[in-house]
Amino acid sequence: MTRNIDVGLLFSTTGPYKLMGQASRAGALKAVDQVNADPTLDVTFSVVERDPGGDIDAYAPLCEEILKSSTARHVIGCTTSWSRKEVIPSLERMGGVLWYPTPYEGFEASDRVVYAHACPNQHLLPLLDHCFADYGKRLYLTGSNYIWGWEMNRIARDVSTRTGAEVLGERYVPIGSTDIARLVDEIAALKPDFVLNQLIGPSQYAFLDAIAELRARDPDFAGRRCPVLSCNMTEAEWPAIGASAEGVISAGPWFRGLTPALPGNEGREDFGSSFEAAAHASIMMLARLLAGNLDAESLSLTELLALPGAEAVGISTRTHHVTLPVAIAQVKNGVFVPVRTYAPTEGDPYLTQMHTNLVQPFLRAVI
Amino acid sequence: MRRRLRVPNLGGTRAVILHRPHATVTALKRQLQAVGLQVECHWPELPAAARGADYLFIDVDTAHDDQFPWEPGEAPLPTIALIGSEAPGRIEWLMNFGADAQILKPVGDNGVYSALLIARATFDAGIGLAGEIDNLRRRIGQRQTVVQAVALLAARGKTEDAAYEQLRGMAMAWRVSFEEAAARIVASTNEPRGPRTAGGCNLG
Numbered sequence: 381m382t383r384n385i386d387v388g389l390l391f392s393t394t395g396p397y398k399l400m401g402q403a404s405r406a407g408a409l410k411a412v413d414q415v416n417a418d419p420t421l422d423v424t425f426s427v428v429e430r431d432p433g434g435d436i437d438a439y440a441p442l443c444e445e446i447l448k449s450s451t452a453r454h455v456i457g458c459t460t461s462w463s464r465k466e467v468i469p470s471l472e473r474m475g476g477v478l479w480y481p482t483p484y485e486g487f488e489a490s491d492r493v494v495y496a497h498a499c500p501n502q503h504l505l506p507l508l509d510h511c512f513a514d515y516g517k518r519l520y521l522t523g524s525n526y527i528w529g530w531e532m533n534r535i536a537r538d539v540s541t542r543t544g545a546e547v548l549g550e551r552y553v554p555i556g557s558t559d560i561a562r563l564v565d566e567i568a569a570l571k572p573d574f575v576l577n578q579l580i581g582p583s584q585y586a587f588l589d590a591i592a593e594l595r596a597r598d599p600d601f602a603g604r605r606c607p608v609l610s611c612n613m614t615e616a617e618w619p620a621i622g623a624s625a626e627g628v629i630s631a632g633p634w635f636r637g638l639t640p641a642l643p644g645n646e647g648r649e650d651f652g653s654s655f656e657a658a659a660h661a662s663i664m665m666l667a668r669l670l671a672g673n674l675d676a677e678s679l680s681l682t683e684l685l686a687l688p689g690a691e692a693v694g695i696s697t698r699t700h701h702v703t704l705p706v707a708i709a710q711v712k713n714g715v716f717v718p719v720r721t722y723a724p725t726e727g728d729p730y731l732t733q734m735h736t737n738l739v740q741p742f743l744r745a746v747i
Numbered sequence: 748m749r750r751r752l753r754v755p756n757l758g759g760t761r762a763v764i765l766h767r768p769h770a771t772v773t774a775l776k777r778q779l780q781a782v783g784l785q786v787e788c789h790w791p792e793l794p795a796a797a798r799g800a801d802y803l804f805i806d807v808d809t810a811h812d813d814q815f816p817w818e819p820g821e822a823p824l825p826t827i828a829l830i831g832s833e834a835p836g837r838i839e840w841l842m843n844f845g846a847d848a849q850i851l852k853p854v855g856d857n858g859v860y861s862a863l864l865i866a867r868a869t870f871d872a873g874i875g876l877a878g879e880i881d882n883l884r885r886r887i888g889q890r891q892t893v894v895q896a897v898a899l900l901a902a903r904g905k906t907e908d909a910a911y912e913q914l915r916g917m918a919m920a921w922r923v924s925f926e927e928a929a930a931r932i933v934a935s936t937n938e939p940r941g942p943r944t945a946g947g948c949n950l951g
Contacts, residue, residue: 491777728783732756732757
């Protein structure tokens with residue numbers, strides 16, 4: 381008999397990062413439709429949705445509201461690390477699980493969270509590796525003033541020290557601020573080989589516009605010189621960025637046009653971005669774990685992942701991170717053109733494993 | 748003093764937990780394995796091989812000195828205290844035994860990674876400080892030798908300040924510490940054959 385199970389959705393479809401929230405939400409709903417239409421699965425999902433509107437203080441209460449007002453124990457949601465950290469205490473108190481389908485900075489392995497998008501060994505490390513080889517070892521770091529920017533740049537600084545690269549400067553911008561003239565002036569003066577950009581939302585859009593102007597007036601920044609890097613730019617934000625996205629080099633598990641998409645997408649590729657794909661994969665993985673296991677929806681995440689056959693879903697029982705392909709792509713004429721792709725890599729949130737060739741050169745340099 | 752954290756390479760390092768079988772151990776073990784450590788649990792005896800581990804977690808609620816094959820305050824590895832009861836007697840025991848970081852029980856979903864980093868940094872800083880203190884103690888012990896050496900140099904017609912400067916110059920030329928240079932001068936003067944034997948020094 382088919383069981384109908386409540387699942388929570390907690391994305392901000394309004395507010396400063398609505399484009400990402402909307403993409404994730406679209407992916408999750410696509411998967412819900414797919415599961416509900418699949419007669420081979422003995423589960424269907426009913427969506428219980430709340431929209432925090434980008435307000436950080438709304439996440440925990442709304443997450444609790446989902447868990448209290450329905451039988452949902454699994455919530456797909458959150459775009460920023462800050463909001464994820466806000467809801468974890470609620471999940472602990474109320475026995476919930478968060479499926480977090482967004483790239484993040486690592487150094488977390490909560491018992492209550494599935495990390496369904498890339499962490500630094502799946503985005504930042506391969507991206508730096510590629511750019512050190514292709515562009516040079518003098519880099520500039522910038523980011524929005526919160527944990528994503530701080531931690532990603534700390535890792536970049538660490539890797540730079542270990543590999544003999546030189547960090548020429550590091551500057552942060554308050555979240556939401558578009559006051560980036562000083563930052564761009566500094567980059568224009570220092571002329572780094574590339575800029576690692578961990579800005580988010582309007583700050584990133586303003587920054588890319590200013591860099592595009594700099595390229596137009598300063599030959600040292602013309603053409604393919606001094607590219608801007610990103611570990612979270614996807615097609616989802618292009619409507620806001622426009623032509624200024626040209627030349628950006630981004631790392632992620634998937635870009636439009638690559639085949640296949642994520643393992644959890646089960647062959648489906650009709651997504652606008654990896655945000656959408658990872659949210660779709662989250663719901664599909666959840667459906668695979670629950671299907672055929674009566675009452676599995678009441679199990680804790682640890683118990684759920686210990687069920688027979690759960691391993692095939694691709695979530696590490698040790699870290700709750702997902703094995704994902706790694707792609708590096710550059711925006712050319714308005715599309716991401718893949719520069720390098722790597723085989724699916726296990727998420728290594730604390731950067732302590734040496735299982736990938738990718739990170740080995742960095743780790744060797746430490747010893 | 749501003750400290751810059753050096754993140755240790757934790758992959759494959761060994762953590763030993765000395766705690767009776769308990770939910771705390773399960774939660775702790777899960778977090779340590781998520782970080783990438785190998786975990787061993789022991790109770791109630793800590794085997795001698797635990798000395799070779801990289802981190803030790805101890806249960807402050809039940810621990811006593813006899814469980815450890817070293818004297819209080821002399822743990823050979825970074826030690827992290829698991830504190831349940833905050834009874835003053837237990838805290839007193841912990842202060843005497845010494846720990847580099849602590850986690851309050853019940854152990855839930857986090858706290859372990861920061862405890863590992865802080866314990867390692869504190870332990871290493873402790874070793875560095877102990878070395879520095881040894882060094883300073885030795886130098887204080889050699890103060891009398893320095894006074895003697897300056898007096899010997901001054902006896903050849905220099906002011907005390909000039910003798911002191913001369914001694915500093917010798918230490919630099921010989922690439923030894925100030926105290927070592929003083930010791931050489933005192934030793935060479937005490938030798939019956941004259942002053943020209945130690946390190947080729949010339950007191951002239």
